Amino acid sequence: MTAQEIFDILKTQFGDAIIETKFDTMQPWVRIAPNKTKEICFFLRDDSAMQFDYLSCLSGMDYNTGTFGVVYHLASIVHKHKIVLKAFCTKDNPHIQSVSAVWGTANWHEREVFDLYGIIFDEHPDLRRLLMPDDWEGHPLRKDYKVQEFYHGMKVPY
Amino acid sequence: MGLLDQRFENGNVFITSLDGLLNWARLSSLWQMQFGLACCAIEMMAASASNFDIMRFGVIPRATPRQVDVMFVAGTVTIKMASRIKRLYDQMSEPRYVISVGSCATCGGPYWEHGYHVLKGVDRVIPVDVYIPGCPPRPEALLEGIMKLQEKVRKESMVKKRA
Amino acid sequence: MLTEFGKAFIFFLLGVIFVILGLFGAWIFRPRRPYPEKNATYECGEEPVGSAWIRLNVRFYVIALVFLIFDVEVAVLFPWALVYRQFGLFGFLEMAVFLVILFVGYAYVWLKGDLDWDKPKPEIPIMKRTLVAETEIESKHVLVDDDGIVE
Numbered sequence: 001m002t003a004q005e006i007f008d009i010l011k012t013q014f015g016d017a018i019i020e021t022k023f024d025t026m027q028p029w030v031r032i033a034p035n036k037t038k039e040i041c042f043f044l045r046d047d048s049a050m051q052f053d054y055l056s057c058l059s060g061m062d063y064n065t066g067t068f069g070v071v072y073h074l075a076s077i078v079h080k081h082k083i084v085l086k087a088f089c090t091k092d093n094p095h096i097q098s099v100s101a102v103w104g105t106a107n108w109h110e111r112e113v114f115d116l117y118g119i120i121f122d123e124h125p126d127l128r129r130l131l132m133p134d135d136w137e138g139h140p141l142r143k144d145y146k147v148q149e150f151y152h153g154m155k156v157p158y
Numbered sequence: 159m160g161l162l163d164q165r166f167e168n169g170n171v172f173i174t175s176l177d178g179l180l181n182w183a184r185l186s187s188l189w190q191m192q193f194g195l196a197c198c199a200i201e202m203m204a205a206s207a208s209n210f211d212i213m214r215f216g217v218i219p220r221a222t223p224r225q226v227d228v229m230f231v232a233g234t235v236t237i238k239m240a241s242r243i244k245r246l247y248d249q250m251s252e253p254r255y256v257i258s259v260g261s262c263a264t265c266g267g268p269y270w271e272h273g274y275h276v277l278k279g280v281d282r283v284i285p286v287d288v289y290i291p292g293c294p295p296r297p298e299a300l301l302e303g304i305m306k307l308q309e310k311v312r313k314e315s316m317v318k319k320r321a
Numbered sequence: 322m323l324t325e326f327g328k329a330f331i332f333f334l335l336g337v338i339f340v341i342l343g344l345f346g347a348w349i350f351r352p353r354r355p356y357p358e359k360n361a362t363y364e365c366g367e368e369p370v371g372s373a374w375i376r377l378n379v380r381f382y383v384i385a386l387v388f389l390i391f392d393v394e395v396a397v398l399f400p401w402a403l404v405y406r407q408f409g410l411f412g413f414l415e416m417a418v419f420l421v422i423l424f425v426g427y428a429y430v431w432l433k434g435d436l437d438w439d440k441p442k443p444e445i446p447i448m449k450r451t452l453v454a455e456t457e458i459e460s461k462h463v464l465v466d467d468d469g470i471v472e
Contacts, residue, residue: 131275132238132275133237133238140274140275145274147274151237152241154237154240154277154282154283155278155282156237156274156277156278157278158266158270158271158278180350222363223363224363241366242365242366242367243366245358245361245366245367245368246366248356248358248359248361249358249359249361249363251359252351252352252354253352316350
């Protein structure tokens, strides 16, 4: 199935939650609303024509304009097609609905995104820091991140 | 002392001081706590294997800090790991030495500029005796580091105040 | 002048003295600088959590006990093996009786299952819902039961 077909099916199913698509790039993507990601992903996983049963990757993005995003790379082992979903949110309201109920692997991927970007995933079962120590200040991969001077008596910058 | 004068010049007697004897005993059996964290650990394994063989220097790997003399910090030290290194160094018994293997453990290595999670040099948490530069250092460099530590141990003394 | 036992005793004594000298020498020369962080329990670098005493499975104790009994039996067999010829048939039968008694005990332990090293059975996860892809594009959902496929 091409990205255009997937976009059409999603648009008829969900209407306003599907915002735009860009299918002339190497990896065609569909932009979805951040508060409906779980519904859309359940549909993508369970629908017999799509069956995206494999979440290849879930990554965070900081677009440097005050917008954050989460990029989902989905693949279907049954039908052998792929799609990329993007969900954007602002820095002031960094909330995106979690998809860890859809694919179990999203649990730790979303924890990593929370740890490094500060995007809060609603309805996530266990949202806490994964890579950085638990009492670290700040979210390191943000574009405006300044590393802290001291951590438990150790000097952090060079 | 006419009895003992010029009787032992053929090399059949060996005299030493207590310091010399103890230091020789200590440097010939520097048991190590292998602390392989990252890529330098592979070089440490290569040095322990048959081609370079640090065991012939008396350096046996032990898993616990209680039974070791030297800790090879081989690899990138992250901030999360640094508190564990401090605790393990505390649990080693004197006389204890630290060899920092590779540039990540010496100064943060390639992560010195942008690595927010890397401790720029393990000497920010524990005192280091020998630094081995390299990314990663060849096993021969590791052996040279061990020999440098042996030289340092040879010069120690029970009566001299240590730093 | 000295019996054979006496010579063995001297040997044993020298061994003990060697060990004591070594430990005593180490005690004189080693540094002793304890402080609280050094005396903390070792837990691979983490803060120690919980008690250091763990409960072992009782099967270790059972096997050790059974081993001890039969080890003593073997230890008794050795001197008998050296001298049984001069006692003839009587010596042989005496040891045979001893072995039969112990063999009855061994059979009891074996048949009771005390020598089995039980491993827990691995639990195979039962899939309640799975997808079956056919050669055509169409795929359908099937429910898998314990016995087979039920549509």
